[in-house]
Amino acid sequence: MTSVDATPEATRRPFGGRRVRFGDIGLQLIAGGAALAVTILVVLIVWKVVQGAKPAIEKYGLSFITTVAWNPVIGRELYGAGSFLFGTAVTSIFALILATPLAIGIALFLTELAPKAIRAPITALVETLAAIPSVVIGLWGILVLGPILRTTIEPWLHDVLGFIPLFGPPSEAGASVFTAGIVLTIMILPIVSSISRELFLGVPSDLKEGALALGTTRWEMVRGVMIPYSSGGIAAALILGLGRALGEAIAVTQVIGGSVSIQWNLFATGDSLASKIAASYQGATSNLEASSLIYLGVILLVFSLVANILAQWIVRRTARKHGIVRGGHA
Amino acid sequence: MSASGLTAPGFHSKGMRRRRVVNFVMELLAWGAAAIAVGVLAVVVFAVARRGWSALNTDLLTKPPIPFSTAPQGLANAFAGTIVIVGIATLMALPIGILVAVYVNEFAPASIRNGVTMVLDILNGIPAIVIGIFVYGLLVVGSGQSGFKGAFALAILMLPFVARSTMEVLALVPNSLREASLGLGIPHWRTTLSIVLPQTIGGIVTGTVLAVARVAGETAPLLFTSSLVGNQTSWNPTQPLQTVPVAIFELSESPDPADHARAWAAAFILLMFILVTSLTARWLANRSRSKIAGR
Numbered sequence: 001m002t003s004v005d006a007t008p009e010a011t012r013r014p015f016g017g018r019r020v021r022f023g024d025i026g027l028q029l030i031a032g033g034a035a036l037a038v039t040i041l042v043v044l045i046v047w048k049v050v051q052g053a054k055p056a057i058e059k060y061g062l063s064f065i066t067t068v069a070w071n072p073v074i075g076r077e078l079y080g081a082g083s084f085l086f087g088t089a090v091t092s093i094f095a096l097i098l099a100t101p102l103a104i105g106i107a108l109f110l111t112e113l114a115p116k117a118i119r120a121p122i123t124a125l126v127e128t129l130a131a132i133p134s135v136v137i138g139l140w141g142i143l144v145l146g147p148i149l150r151t152t153i154e155p156w157l158h159d160v161l162g163f164i165p166l167f168g169p170p171s172e173a174g175a176s177v178f179t180a181g182i183v184l185t186i187m188i189l190p191i192v193s194s195i196s197r198e199l200f201l202g203v204p205s206d207l208k209e210g211a212l213a214l215g216t217t218r219w220e221m222v223r224g225v226m227i228p229y230s231s232g233g234i235a236a237a238l239i240l241g242l243g244r245a246l247g248e249a250i251a252v253t254q255v256i257g258g259s260v261s262i263q264w265n266l267f268a269t270g271d272s273l274a275s276k277i278a279a280s281y282q283g284a285t286s287n288l289e290a291s292s293l294i295y296l297g298v299i300l301l302v303f304s305l306v307a308n309i310l311a312q313w314i315v316r317r318t319a320r321k322h323g324i325v326r327g328g329h330a
Numbered sequence: 331m332s333a334s335g336l337t338a339p340g341f342h343s344k345g346m347r348r349r350r351v352v353n354f355v356m357e358l359l360a361w362g363a364a365a366i367a368v369g370v371l372a373v374v375v376f377a378v379a380r381r382g383w384s385a386l387n388t389d390l391l392t393k394p395p396i397p398f399s400t401a402p403q404g405l406a407n408a409f410a411g412t413i414v415i416v417g418i419a420t421l422m423a424l425p426i427g428i429l430v431a432v433y434v435n436e437f438a439p440a441s442i443r444n445g446v447t448m449v450l451d452i453l454n455g456i457p458a459i460v461i462g463i464f465v466y467g468l469l470v471v472g473s474g475q476s477g478f479k480g481a482f483a484l485a486i487l488m489l490p491f492v493a494r495s496t497m498e499v500l501a502l503v504p505n506s507l508r509e510a511s512l513g514l515g516i517p518h519w520r521t522t523l524s525i526v527l528p529q530t531i532g533g534i535v536t537g538t539v540l541a542v543a544r545v546a547g548e549t550a551p552l553l554f555t556s557s558l559v560g561n562q563t564s565w566n567p568t569q570p571l572q573t574v575p576v577a578i579f580e581l582s583e584s585p586d587p588a589d590h591a592r593a594w595a596a597a598f599i600l601l602m603f604i605l606v607t608s609l610t611a612r613w614l615a616n617r618s619r620s621k622i623a624g625r
Contacts, residue, residue: 027519031433034426035446038489042453045464045486052467105363113360122364124612129371131608133547135575136378136597139582143590144377186370193367217353240455247457250549250575254582274459274550281553297463301456308455312448 046301053295055288064295070260070276072285079292081273081299086262087177088272091252092245094181099189100238106189107196108222123197130190138254141183146174146255154178154267168265175257178266180275183251188241195237199230232318236311243307247300249274273300375601382598385591390599394561395577395592403588405596407563411477411571415556416546418481418567419488424538427492428527434493435500436522447497454490458550461486466554477567480556484548488541495537499530532614539611543604549575574600 050057056064056079067080110123154170161167170176203226211221227234257269258279271279273296284290393404434446465483503526511521552573559572574596581593 021517021519023517023519027522028433028437031429031437034429035433035438035442037426038430038453038493039446039449041486042449042456044468045453045456045461048464048467049460052463052471101359102363102366105360106367109360109364113357114364122368124609125371126364126367127612128605128609129367131543131604132371132374133549133575133600133604135547135549135578135582136601137374139578139593139597140374140377142582143594186374189367189370217349219353219356220349222356243455247459249457249459250579254579274457277459277463278550278553281557294463294467297460301460304455304457304460305452308452312451 049297049301053291053298055291056295068262072289077288081296083260083262084271084273084276084296087270088246090177091180091184091272092242095184095188095245096242098185099192103189103192103196106193107200110197111200126190126193134248134251137183138251141179141251141255146179149179150174165264166266168267170267171269173257173269175255175269176267177256177270180252180256183255184245184248187248188244191244192237192241196234199233200226203229232314236314239307239311243304246303247274249278253278378597378601381594385595390595394563405577407561407572408574408577410563410565412573414565414567414571415477415481415573416542419484420542422485423488423492427489428496430493431496431500432522435497450490450493458487458548462551462554470555475556475558475570477556477571480552483551483555484545487545491541492537496534499533503529536611536615539607543608547575547600547604549579552576
C-alpha cells in the first residue's frame with residue numbers, strides 16, 4: 001500500500017514525473033526512429049527518382065511532357081511523354097466514368113437495398129475483387145477479355161456509334177485502349193465502392209428518416225440527403241481510384257498493346273506512363289532512354305502525390321464540416 | 331370515401347407514379363451494379379480456375395522451365411523465388427511497421443501522429459512501378475539485381491499496410507487497460523510491450539497475412555529489381571530470383587499456347603493462395619476484433 005503511494009506523481013504521469021525512465025526514452029527513440037525512417041523514405045523516393053531522371057530533365061526540360069515521340073534509334077534519339085500522358089488520361093478517365101456510377105450503385109445496394117443476410121457476403125465478395133493480383137487480371141484481359149471485345153463488342157460499337165471518333169475500327173492486335181479501360185474499371189471498382197459504402201454508413205439515420213418522413217421515395221432520399229452528405233468523401237474516393245488507375249502498370253501493359261501515337265480511337269493500341277515503364281523492364285538502349293523512362297516515373301509520382309494529398313485534404317475538410325473525425329463518430 | 335383524405339396531397343397523382351418509377355429504376359440499377367461486380371469476380375475466378383486446373387500438374391511445382399524443349403516444364407524457380415522474396419520482405423516490413431504504429435499510437439503527440447499517418451497514406455499511394463524504379467536507382471544501378479533488392483521493394487509496399495492495420499488494432503485496446511497498468515507503477519514502455527502489444531497479436535498476425543497476400547501477387551516492383559534470371563531453381567537471395575507474378579507476366583506475353591497454359595496454372599495457384607489467406611485472415615480479424623473490443 002505505502003509503496004504504491006511513495007511515488008504517485010511519477011506513476012501517474014510517466015513523462016511528467018521527476019524520475020527519468022530510460023526504458024521509456026529508449027522505446028520512444030526506437031519507435032520514433034522508425035516513424036522518422038518512413039518519412040525519410042518518402043523523401044528519398046522522390047529525390048532518387050528525380051535524380052534518376054535528371055539527364056532527361058536537363059536535356060528536354062518541360063517540353064518532354066508535350067513531345068509525342070519515343071525513338072531510341074541512336075543519332076535520332078527523341079523521347080517525350082505526350083502519347084503516354086494521353087494514354088494514361090484516356091484509360092483512367094474512361095475507367096472512372098464507368099466505375100463511378102457502378103461503385104455508387106454497389107455502395108447504395110450494400111447499405112440500403114440488400115437484404116440483411118446477404119450484405120456481409122456481398123461486401124466481402126466485392127472486396128475480394130481488390131485482392132486479385134493485377135497480373136492475373138491482365139492475363140485474363142489479354143487471353144479472354146481482349147479477344148471477346150475485339151470480335152464482338154468493338155465491331156458492334158463501331159457499327160452503331162462509328163460516327164464518333166472514339167469508336168473507330170478495332171485493331172488487329174487484339175489489344176486496345178478500350179480493353180485497358182475495362183480492366184482498370186474492374187481494378188478501381190472495389191476501392192471506390194468500399195469507401196463509398198463506409199461514407200453511406202456514416203450518414204446520420206435521423207437525416208435519412210427525416211427525408212423519408214417528408215414523403216420522399218428512397219431514391220429521392222439518396223439523391224437529396226445521402227449523396228450531398230457524402231459528396232466530399234465520394235470525391236476523395238474517386239481521386240484515390242484515379243490515383244490507382246494512373247499508377248497501374250502491369251495489367252495495362254498486358255492489354256494495351258503498346259504504341260506511340262495520339263489517336264481518339266479507343267479500339268486502337270496505345271500506351272500509358274506506367275505501362276511504358278513496365279514494358280521496358282528488360283533494359284533501355286541508352287542512358288538517355290533509361291532516364292527518360294524514369295522521367296515518366298517522375299510524372300507518375302507527381303500525379304500520385306497530388307491525388308493523395310488532394311484526397312486527404314478533401315477528407316479532412318469534409319470531416320471538419322460534419323464535425324466528426326473520419327471513422328470516429330460513435 | 332376513398333382513402334385519399336388520409337394520404338399526402340398528390341399521392342395518387344401522375345407525379346407520384348413517375349417518382350415511384352424513377353425510384354424503382356434506380357433501385358434496379360443499384361442491384362444491377364452489385365450483380366456486375368459479383369459477376370466479374372465470378373467470371374475472372376472461374377476463367378482462371380477452369381484453365382488453370384486443367385494445366386495443373388506436379389511438374390509445375392517441381393521442375394524448372396526449359397526453353398526450346400519438349401520435356402515437361404515447370405515453374406519451380408518462380409515458386410521458390412516468391413517464397414524467399416516475400417519471406418524476406420515480411421521480415422523487413424513487420425518490425426518497422428509495428429514500431430511505427432506503436433510510436434504513432436502510444437507516444438506521438440497529435441500533430442506528429444497526423445503527420446506520420448499522412449506520410450503512410452502517401453507512401454501507400456505511390457504506384458508500385460515507381461517503387462520499382464526507386465529501388466532500381468538506389469540499389470540496382472551499378473551492382474545488378476538480386477532477390478534482396480526485390481524483397482526491399484516489396485517491403486516498402488507492405489510497410490504502410492502493416493503499420494495501418496497495427497494502428498487499427500492498437501486503437502481498439504481499451505485505455506482502461508493502459509491506465510490500470512500505469513496505475514500499478516509499471517513504466518510506460520513495459521506497459522506498451524507487455525500489456526498493450528500482446529492484446530494485438532491476433533490483429534497484427536491477420537494484418538501481416540493480408541499484407542503478404544497483397545504483395546505475393548505484385549509484379550511491378552520486381553520487374554526492375556529481380557526479373558532478369560536464369561532457369562535454375564535457386565533459394566539464394568543474393569542473386570536475382572524468378573517470382574510467380576513475373577513469370578505469369580512474361581508467359582502471358584508469349585505467343586506459345588503451352589506458355590499460356592503454364593501461366594494459367596501459376597495464376598490459379600497464386601489466386602487460390604491469395605483468396606484463401608485473405609479470406610481466412612479477414613474472418614479471423616473480425617473474430618479477434620470483437621474479442622478485443624468485448625474485453
